[in-house]
Amino acid sequence: MTDLMLKYFRTKQQEVQSEKIYDSQCPYCSMQCKMQLIEQTNVTRKMYKTVGKDNPTSEGRLCIKGMNAHQHALHRDRIKQPLMKIDGEFVAVSWDRALEKIKENFLEIQQTDGHDALSVYGSASITNEEAYLLGKFARVALRTKHIDYNGRLCMGAAATGANQTFGMDRGFTNTIQEIPHTRCIILAGTNIAECQPTIMPYFERAKENGCYIIAIDPRETATTKIADLHLKNKPGTDVALANGLLKVMIEKNLIDQDFIEARTTGFEEVMNYVSSIDLEDTSEITGVPFEQLMQAATVFGQEESGMIFTARGIEQQIDGTAAVRCFLNILLATGKIGKPNSGYGAVTGQGNGQGAREHGQKADQLPGYRSIENPEHRQYIADVWGINEKDLPRKGVSAYEMFEKVNHGEITGMFVMCSNPTVSNPNANFVKNALKQLKFLVVVDLFMSDTAKYADVILPASSYLEDEGTMTNVEGRVTLREASFPLPGQVKHDWQILCEIASALGKNKFFNYQSAEEIFEELRIASRGGIADYYGITYERLRKEQGILWPCPTLNEPGTDRLFTDHFAHEDGKAKMALFPNHSEEPKPKPDRDYPLFLTTGRVMSHYLTGEQTRKSPSLAARNVEAFMEVHPQTANDYGLKEDVLVKIESKYGHIIVRSKLSETIRKDTVFVPFHWTDSQNVNRLVANQLDPYCRMPGFKVSAVRINPI
Structure with a gap:
């Protein structure tokens, strides 16, 4: 064969098959696994596959969701141009027309109902830059106090509990690399095997190294299977359980008196209360055998190191903050924090659940975890933004409470970014009815979500493959999500959308950004000196160092691997222990004659949040x-149920119809329903509108229901 012929065939082969690689991070859980999308072109056909990329947190691992995430980003149902509702139908329109419509309605609402009649509902899945900009957008472009986000329904109790106890909240107080070396672990209300699968090898290594693992969950799960001891408590009894464990530790003298005296306040009051508890009563309240209470407390108290991890199981309750703080009491009383292989981990749910709450999306916060009510904090941010401090709105209300204000007519316009509140909120029927009362609703999303259907204007958002920016993972490690996949159709980035709306409203000088990195440079300054100090972090450093744990106040510092080594973040340097009695002041839903069973909710491995993205992945939806x-099975028999039959589940707030699944791994007084579905399968229709008094978290994990076969 001649050289000319070889050259010809090589050229043809290259035409037939080429390959492109796009770096990104998984859009789902807080592990934020690094990944690469490989696009292979064969003549006119394109094929895709996702592979993991090495990084300090997930070490190149991916779970089933991550491996198939690209399927939703490339789905034919992506919204690729602005849509406007005309005569009850959505019609594709130009960006100019959509922006003009938003401008007209926002200005009219401001003039007739006041600035605070506009509201912003954000997300814990957007980047740090976009979360920061959304807070600025609400307070500078719209001049409204009403902004909150869906992370309120996820991380509220853990964040508030850590802030009240330690003076700051960073998710993990240690790095993830310390987990394999600790001697005892308590997993309280967390099913990491299904919710954060790529973290599991750390716990498996710990077990291989002799760590004793205690799991607390009303169900047996893939996570409880790795435990040496499973405390199968009744839903909603976590405060009583933690108080009982602490009582045993105190009575057995398994506490660290020197640490308590030097590093904490409030112990005496806590000790006096728990000492008065009867452990037989605790066993009765929680449903945990007396012997297991003794065993769990003794092992954790005796070991030289230990970690406690909490998640939605104990946090999504109307006493979720109290439950978190009671478990932190245990950690402090035994001196297991601020030391090697000892500490607390709040297992963040959403992809940017940590970063999204640090820089201004919450109703009471400004960037850097500053307080919106603190005069010095207000002045600092006003100076960064170039506005008068008096023009900076005050504190608003939590996510669910915004819908109550809609119902009362106080909020008449809403801007929803990358969230689906009609499905994710409690008392979901009420939320839908509230949205119908709005004068004007704008939704930014990838798909026609259940919430987007109620919108007047829908704007197309960019996906994780296309949208560059920083995310803060479960450890508090700030990472840079590279994203260079081409934007489809007329799609724009979330930060571009915010800038263009602000410009239409005459606020262009405050939102004149050309890139995500430019926004991050302002975020660095806005966070400087705050609790969540990102000032020493840059895109260049993130690329070189593969992530930096905040606080990182200067460019010369490596970040902070372990918090609280010699002092806590309160002014006196001490952690605050606090007393919470076994019975909360606000009564929880309890089974009675009409509604005799507990209902609890949670995730399944193949889906994420309201399922809007994962159901667009055929490989995930099929599971x-x-x-x-x-x-x-015994409970099913009592109610005349068999396997795989339709069941009507009712609470005082609504009903749903789902299919039965018999399992001996759940308590006989409890049923479980995952929360990833909408309409007649939306379990949040059954959840009460009660809220935690400290963090305003709804009580998703405890409802009283009755069941009947269809």
């Missing part, structure tokens, strides 16, 4: 095509 009710 769980519909919701289900997990019920013990």
